[in-house]
Amino acid sequence: MSILRSRPVLRWLVPVAAGVAVIGGGAAVGTFAAEAEPSLPPRTAAQLLVDLQTSSLEGLSGTVVQRADLGLPPLVGLVPGNDLTALLSGTHTLRVWYSGPDRQRVALVDTLGQRDIIRNGRDVWTWESRGNTARHRALGDSKGAAKPEATPSLPATPREAADLALSAIDPSTEVSVGRSATVAGRDAYELVLEPRDRDSLVHQLRIAIDAKQHVPLRFEVLASGSDQPAFEMAFTQVDYRRPDADQFAFNPPPGVSVTEETAERPTAGRPAQVAPGRDPQVRTVGDGWTTVLVARLDAAAGQKPTAAASQKPAAAAPGQKPAAAAPDADLSKLLGGLPAVSGDWGSGRLLTGKLFSVLLTDDGRVLAGAVTPQRLYQVARG
Numbered sequence: 255m256s257i258l259r260s261r262p263v264l265r266w267l268v269p270v271a272a273g274v275a276v277i278g279g280g281a282a283v284g285t286f287a288a289e290a291e292p293s294l295p296p297r298t299a300a301q302l303l304v305d306l307q308t309s310s311l312e313g314l315s316g317t318v319v320q321r322a323d324l325g326l327p328p329l330v331g332l333v334p335g336n337d338l339t340a341l342l343s344g345t346h347t348l349r350v351w352y353s354g355p356d357r358q359r360v361a362l363v364d365t366l367g368q369r370d371i372i373r374n375g376r377d378v379w380t381w382e383s384r385g386n387t388a389r390h391r392a393l394g395d396s397k398g399a400a401k402p403e404a405t406p407s408l409p410a411t412p413r414e415a416a417d418l419a420l421s422a423i424d425p426s427t428e429v430s431v432g433r434s435a436t437v438a439g440r441d442a443y444e445l446v447l448e449p450r451d452r453d454s455l456v457h458q459l460r461i462a463i464d465a466k467q468h469v470p471l472r473f474e475v476l477a478s479g480s481d482q483p484a485f486e487m488a489f490t491q492v493d494y495r496r497p498d499a500d501q502f503a504f505n506p507p508p509g510v511s512v513t514e515e516t517a518e519r520p521t522a523g524r525p526a527q528v529a530p531g532r533d534p535q536v537r538t539v540g541d542g543w544t545t546v547l548v549a550r551l552d553a554a555a556g557q558k559p560t561a562a563a564s565q566k567p568a569a570a571a572p573g574q575k576p577a578a579a580a581p582d583a584d585l586s587k588l589l590g591g592l593p594a595v596s597g598d599w600g601s602g603r604l605l606t607g608k609l610f611s612v613l614l615t616d617d618g619r620v621l622a623g624a625v626t627p628q629r630l631y632q633v634a635r636g
Contacts, residue, residue: 291434292441294465299429302445302463306420309468313496314352316438318411320487321345350411351497359502360410372504379504386507391515409473412487416461416470419447426450426542437462437471438489449543453629454478455609456543467494477608484608539633546623546633595627599634 297305322344351359356376362369368383381388409415423429432444442462449456455478462472472488506512535550592603595613602615604627613621613630621630 292436292465294434294441294443297431297443299431299445302431302443303420303429305463305468306416306445306470311352311467311469311494312354314350314469314492314494315497315501316350316489316492318348318350318487319345319490320348321483322485348410351501353496353499353502357499357502372502374502374504377504381504381506381510386510388504388506388510388512389515390504390512409487412461412470412473412489415473415487419459419461419473422542423447424542426544432460434465435462435472437464438492440467440471440492441465442471451542451544453625454543455611455624455626462488469494475609480608539636540623544623544625544629546621546625546630548633549620549622551618551620595631597631597635599631604630 346362346364349359349361349363357374359370359372361371368381370379370381372379372381376393378391378393379388409418426449428448428450430446430448432446435442435444442464445461445463447459447461457476457478457480458474460472460474460476460483461470463469464471469492471492473486474483474488475485476482477484537548539546539548592605592614595602595604600615600617602613602617602619605612605614606627610622610624611627611630613619613627613634615621615634619634621633623630
């Protein structure tokens with residue numbers, strides 16, 4: 255059964271490609287405005303790592319600019335209501351406020367409209383300007399509850415991105431000190447992480463660290479064979495004073511529609527997250543920089559698409575607009591345009607970017623990673 259005829263792949267392709275792309279992008283997008291290198295006292299990579307781990311931040315506010323061009327096909331619009339795919343390309347501006355682990359706010363302001371996520375103690379509010387809708391959730395335990403995310407699977411600040419990168423440090427990673435820099439008017443050291451395994455498509459991760467506050471101010475990802483960032487997130491303005499409490503109070507705009515949610519239920523519009531190791535149809539192969547995610551699609555596991563998935567949209571009643579067409583046809587056309595590949599592992603289609611590869615096999619598997627296609631073929635044989 256060709257994977258192009260399997261509807262489940264239409265649900266898997268976007269999150270798999272997006273998940274792989276969290277640490278990278280497609281073509282280089284250019285750097286932020288360069289400033290003269292400051293003269294700073296020497297510090298080793300080990301000292302910088304200690305600085306990051308021991309830094310204490312009471313308050314912060316600022317503007318973060320994210321730039322990315324992941325080299326993905328035009329997925330935006332094929333997945334209605336999914337802002338994640340739009341954030342994986344172009345330039346986006348976020349305003350952030352932080353006043354301890356239980357008071358945080360992130361505001362995304364760009365062509366997507368404005369979206370605010372506010373945590374104030376146990377209360378979490380999400381407001382979207384498009385449609386003027388809001389969601390409210392009361393956390394059950396403010397001590398153990400995770401902070402709200404600005405967007406699913408994507409970091410909102412250089413610090414969050416740096417935390418993800420630092421968790422990947424193991425013997426497969428070479429850690430060094432790069433050039434000093436000036437970011438948002440602050441002198442900064444640069445910590446460089448580089449994979450030792452050449453099967454990885456990531457060349458380097460660069461983290462600019464405030465020389466005094468020890469806070470990550472800029473996060474960059476470089477692809478193999480390139481000396482320019484493919485993904486870049488940096489403060490353009492930062493203030494380490496504790497923001498006023500008013501910044502974390504949600505004041506509903508006139509006419510807003512508010513939906514109350516429980517802490518246990520997934521946020522509307524987002525599927526519940528399942529760890530790969532706990533999902534019988536999802537597993538990982540390898541570790542570190544060359545980890546490959548392998549997903550077994552339900553149609554390939556002997557299940558037929560549901561009746562709802564195979565039904566055609568209902569005809570519109572007289573005087574009503576027809577329902578929006580599902581993205582399946584457009585995405586099937588997109589998949590059909592991907593290069594066909596084959597080998598002793600089987601056959602399928604290949605989606606590639608400078609920092610990721612996704613293999614969709616005709617026997618119903620999706621293999622993805624920040625690795626070369628050859629690495630995916632090797633795993634597919636196993």
